[in-house]
Amino acid sequence: MDTLIQLDDVRKVFEVRRRAGLLRRERRTVRAVDGLDFEVAHGEMVGYIGPNGAGKSTTIKMLTGILVPSGGRLRVAGVDPSRERTRLARRIGVVFGQRTTLWWDLPLRDSYELVRRIYRIPDARYRANLDVCVELLDLTELLDVPVRQLSLGQRMRADIAAALLHDPEVLYLDEPTIGLDVVSKVKVREFLRQVNSERGTTVLLTTHDLTDIEQLCKRVMVIDHGQLVYDGGLDGLHAAGESERTLVVDFDRELPPVRITGARSVRTEGPRQWLAFPASTSAAPLVAELAARYPLVDLSVREPAIEDVIARMYGGRGAAALSRE
Amino acid sequence: MRLYAAVAVRGFRRYATYRVATLAGVFTNTVFGFIVAYTFTALWSVRPRLGGYDLPHAVTFVWLGQALLMTTALLGGGFETELVERIRSGDVAIDLYRPADLQLWWLASDFGRAAFHLIGRGVLPMAAASVVFRLAWPAEVSTWVCFLVSVGLGVLVSFAIRYLVALTSFWLLDGAGALLLATLLATFFSGMVLPLTVFPGWLGTLARALPWSAQLQVPADVFLGRHRGTGELWALAFQAGWAAVLLGAGRLLQSVATRKVVVQGG
Amino acid sequence: MADAEYPVGRRTALFEPRGRTAAVRDGLRGYLLIAGMWVRSTVVYRTSFVLMTLGNFAMTALDFAAVAIIFGHTRVLGGFTLTETAFLYGSSGVALGLADLAVGSMDGLGRRVRDGTMDTLLVRPVPVFAQAAADRFALRRLGRITQAAVVLGWSMTRLHVAWTAVNVLLVPVMLLSGAGIFAAVFTTGAAFQFWATDAAEVQNSFTYGGNALTQYPPTVFAKDLVRGATFVVPLAFVNWMPALHILGRDNPLRLPGWVDFCSPLVALAVCALAGLAWRAGLRSYRSTGS
Numbered sequence: 001m002d003t004l005i006q007l008d009d010v011r012k013v014f015e016v017r018r019r020a021g022l023l024r025r026e027r028r029t030v031r032a033v034d035g036l037d038f039e040v041a042h043g044e045m046v047g048y049i050g051p052n053g054a055g056k057s058t059t060i061k062m063l064t065g066i067l068v069p070s071g072g073r074l075r076v077a078g079v080d081p082s083r084e085r086t087r088l089a090r091r092i093g094v095v096f097g098q099r100t101t102l103w104w105d106l107p108l109r110d111s112y113e114l115v116r117r118i119y120r121i122p123d124a125r126y127r128a129n130l131d132v133c134v135e136l137l138d139l140t141e142l143l144d145v146p147v148r149q150l151s152l153g154q155r156m157r158a159d160i161a162a163a164l165l166h167d168p169e170v171l172y173l174d175e176p177t178i179g180l181d182v183v184s185k186v187k188v189r190e191f192l193r194q195v196n197s198e199r200g201t202t203v204l205l206t207t208h209d210l211t212d213i214e215q216l217c218k219r220v221m222v223i224d225h226g227q228l229v230y231d232g233g234l235d236g237l238h239a240a241g242e243s244e245r246t247l248v249v250d251f252d253r254e255l256p257p258v259r260i261t262g263a264r265s266v267r268t269e270g271p272r273q274w275l276a277f278p279a280s281t282s283a284a285p286l287v288a289e290l291a292a293r294y295p296l297v298d299l300s301v302r303e304p305a306i307e308d309v310i311a312r313m314y315g316g317r318g319a320a321a322l323s324r325e
Numbered sequence: 326m327r328l329y330a331a332v333a334v335r336g337f338r339r340y341a342t343y344r345v346a347t348l349a350g351v352f353t354n355t356v357f358g359f360i361v362a363y364t365f366t367a368l369w370s371v372r373p374r375l376g377g378y379d380l381p382h383a384v385t386f387v388w389l390g391q392a393l394l395m396t397t398a399l400l401g402g403g404f405e406t407e408l409v410e411r412i413r414s415g416d417v418a419i420d421l422y423r424p425a426d427l428q429l430w431w432l433a434s435d436f437g438r439a440a441f442h443l444i445g446r447g448v449l450p451m452a453a454a455s456v457v458f459r460l461a462w463p464a465e466v467s468t469w470v471c472f473l474v475s476v477g478l479g480v481l482v483s484f485a486i487r488y489l490v491a492l493t494s495f496w497l498l499d500g501a502g503a504l505l506l507a508t509l510l511a512t513f514f515s516g517m518v519l520p521l522t523v524f525p526g527w528l529g530t531l532a533r534a535l536p537w538s539a540q541l542q543v544p545a546d547v548f549l550g551r552h553r554g555t556g557e558l559w560a561l562a563f564q565a566g567w568a569a570v571l572l573g574a575g576r577l578l579q580s581v582a583t584r585k586v587v588v589q590g591g
Numbered sequence: 592m593a594d595a596e597y598p599v600g601r602r603t604a605l606f607e608p609r610g611r612t613a614a615v616r617d618g619l620r621g622y623l624l625i626a627g628m629w630v631r632s633t634v635v636y637r638t639s640f641v642l643m644t645l646g647n648f649a650m651t652a653l654d655f656a657a658v659a660i661i662f663g664h665t666r667v668l669g670g671f672t673l674t675e676t677a678f679l680y681g682s683s684g685v686a687l688g689l690a691d692l693a694v695g696s697m698d699g700l701g702r703r704v705r706d707g708t709m710d711t712l713l714v715r716p717v718p719v720f721a722q723a724a725a726d727r728f729a730l731r732r733l734g735r736i737t738q739a740a741v742v743l744g745w746s747m748t749r750l751h752v753a754w755t756a757v758n759v760l761l762v763p764v765m766l767l768s769g770a771g772i773f774a775a776v777f778t779t780g781a782a783f784q785f786w787a788t789d790a791a792e793v794q795n796s797f798t799y800g801g802n803a804l805t806q807y808p809p810t811v812f813a814k815d816l817v818r819g820a821t822f823v824v825p826l827a828f829v830n831w832m833p834a835l836h837i838l839g840r841d842n843p844l845r846l847p848g849w850v851d852f853c854s855p856l857v858a859l860a861v862c863a864l865a866g867l868a869w870r871a872g873l874r875s876y877r878s879t880g881s
Binding site: 343344345346348349350352353356357359360361363364366367368371372375499501502505506508509512513518519523524525 | 636638639642643646649650653654656657660661663664665667668669787788789790791792793795796797800803804807810811812813816
């Protein structure tokens with residue numbers, strides 16, 4: 001496997017100045033990223049998760065060359081992003097969550113035309129790429145619609161396409177599914193999977209939605225307080241954090257807390273009960289047994305929140321479980 | 326009433342948070358004040374008593390203009406852009422269901438803003454000017470009181486005009502053109518470019534009778550003590566009259582617009 | 592995504608080494624492309640665009656109406672006639688208008704830093720300066736240029752000036768140098784906003800304030816103000832210095848005659864300084880991210 005992204009003890013320190021009194025200002029240094037070491041190989045699809053303020057965005061900004069690291073060594077495709085930002089820009093694609101790069105008042109097609117000319121994409125290649133994006137992301141009907149008339153989900157799909165027209169080697173996505181409807185989420189995930197597997201584009205995505213990671217990434221990195229606290233498969237993450245999913249069941253009447261193997265009752269509220277079970281096991285046998293033994297009306301499965309998983313990794317198990325409800 | 330007071334306080338606080346922007350604005354007001362004050366000095370040195378002002382009067386007029394520029398929102402920059410945006414996006418429909426009157430609600434918020442701008446943007450340029458130029462300060466406390474009332478009425482007239490202009494975006498697709506036109510008229514006919522007493526012939530008579538004069542010319546003349554005795558009251562009555570007429574027109578237009586929203590469902 | 596027709600190796604073809612001239616070329620090209628997009632965006636609201644352009648014209652025209660009213664009360668101001676003042680007014684207005692058209696929208700930079708959209712400019716293969724300068728490019732600013740050009744043209748037909756080759760040549764040189772000086776002020780103001788994101792209004796003091804200053808004769812102002820406008824923020828070179836030569840007037844600061852011809856050099860110098868300020872601002876942004 002050849003390495004595409006390489007971080008070696010990368011650090012980023014900010015100096016924050018706070019007003020303390022009328023004229024006096026307090027200076028404080030914040031280690032946003034504190035000694036990151038990792039590598040990403042060509043063609044990988046990696047989930048990059050962590051609580052708010054953990055250093056995710058700072059990392060992405062250093063990888064794209066926006067921010068200059070305070071220390072350490074950082075290479076993307078063999079170059080130092082902060083030194084050769086403009087040149088590297090041709091080889092990377094970036095989608096910043098809700099900050100669109102599309103032109104509000106113009107038809108979507110015009111935004112893509114601009115990308116073609118700014119990145120100097122050869123005609124044939126542009127057409128081929130656009131065709132693929134339009135088909136897979138279901139944009140055919142939208143090409144001649146002004147961007148301001150697109151829904152959030154449509155705009156995100158359109159933004160992702162815009163980031164891929166120039167055949168980037170690596171695609172950075174910052175919260176690509178935040179605020180999207182279910183259909184759009186599914187489409188975006190399906191598309192990313194395809195881009196990654198068929199074209200070999202390396203993908204690094206930050207998200208708050210563990211389902212994104214579950215369905216897309218074999219590898220997940222967890223950052224907290226600027227440091228990498230986990231790097232491995234999703235199963236391992238659940239195991240490491242002993243993370244639990246929650247089955248929320250509605251019975252037709254109030255019942256005493258149910259006793260069932262493989263799950264434990266964590267909460268009861270009228271006819272509704274909450275059952276926790278390990279995230280690494282399937283909910284199916286549990287549901288089957290519940291349905292056989294109890295008057296079941298409705299049920300849903302809640303995924304563990306990232307904050308929960310991380311809290312559990314540090315043993316804050318009880319507190320995290322309580323704070324969720 | 327408590328609600329509107331709270332809205333006004335929020336309007337004040339909202340602008341008070343931007344300290345750097347306020348300082349930047351004060352700097353700009355001061356620079357412009359200097360430039361215009363020198364041109365007026367040149368003009369009044371060849372034409373002393375022009376427009377009924379002596380030189381300190383004329384220079385004071387310049388600085389009052391800079392001090393009140395933001396307060397009476399001669400260049401815009403108040404609530405109107407926000408209201409236009411809410412009308413355009415349809416969010417105004419939500420405002421109409423609030424248990425508050427749309428016009429009073431925005432008026433309260435604009436008064437909060439004006440109060441901040443009077444203090445934050447008005448005081449410092451005047452102070453800077455008084456170091457370099459000889460200004461004509463009011464001799465009596467009553468003049469100061471009258472001036473403050475006059476500024477308040479000026480804000481009221483200014484609000485009423487901008488409210489009317491903003492409401493036009495219920496019918497016009499894009500409010501920017503109307504807002505620009507409003508700014509144009511306000512700067513020229515308020516006395517911001519030149520005192521209206523210097524405008525020639527019929528143009529001067531017309532300009533002094535139009536509502537925009539209530540935003541700068543009248544408060545400045547009150548400050549300079551050009552209205553004596555009952556004259557002062559007449560000046561305030563002139564402002565109040567325009568305020569009543571324009572606020573009434575705003576009410577009328579608002580009810581027409583509301584009906585339009587209700588019928589079209591937003 | 593790309594199929595067999597475009598093997599992976601071809602990608603590197605986009606990644607050729609580029610020098611400084613290439614960066615300038617890329618910048619200009621990117622500027623024109625982005626400005627073009629803004630023009631097309633404004634044309635979507637055709638009526639509004641026409642109204643705004645006319646408004647822009649009217650705004651500055653009212654400015655001149657004030658000058659006309661002043662000269663209705665006196666024949667000379669600071670020793671200058673209406674025609675001579677109109678020459679100053681027109682040249683200053685054209686210079687500011689050109690700079691405003693080219694880079695005037697940069698005053699929105701602080702907003703981009705605040706809302707985080709600055710980052711989207713930094714990941715494109717076009718110099719950030721070009722993108723920031725083209726941001727919200729507004730063709731309606733032609734309104735100001737047109738108005739000022741009309742006043743300038745009118746004054747030139749009525750001036751009693753010996754139109755020697757030097758004087759004739761000095762007019763376009765003055766306008767372009769003036770535009771360069773104002774552009775440098777716009778750029779410095781934008782660079783300042785990397786640190787003080789709320790301070791967009793400060794630069795108005797020097798751009799629109801500079802315009803208000805140089806549209807009147809220097810004799811109107813206190814000597815210290817003129818000195819400041821000559822040696823500190825060299826707005827005097829926008830039009831005063833070359834225009835005084837054309838009008839055959841004495842230099843207000845009794846500077847030697849060759850100073851009248853220094854505008855292009857001053858423009859180059861302040862543009863270079865503005866470039867340094869811009870780079871420092873961008874560097875600061877990239878180390879603090881805010």
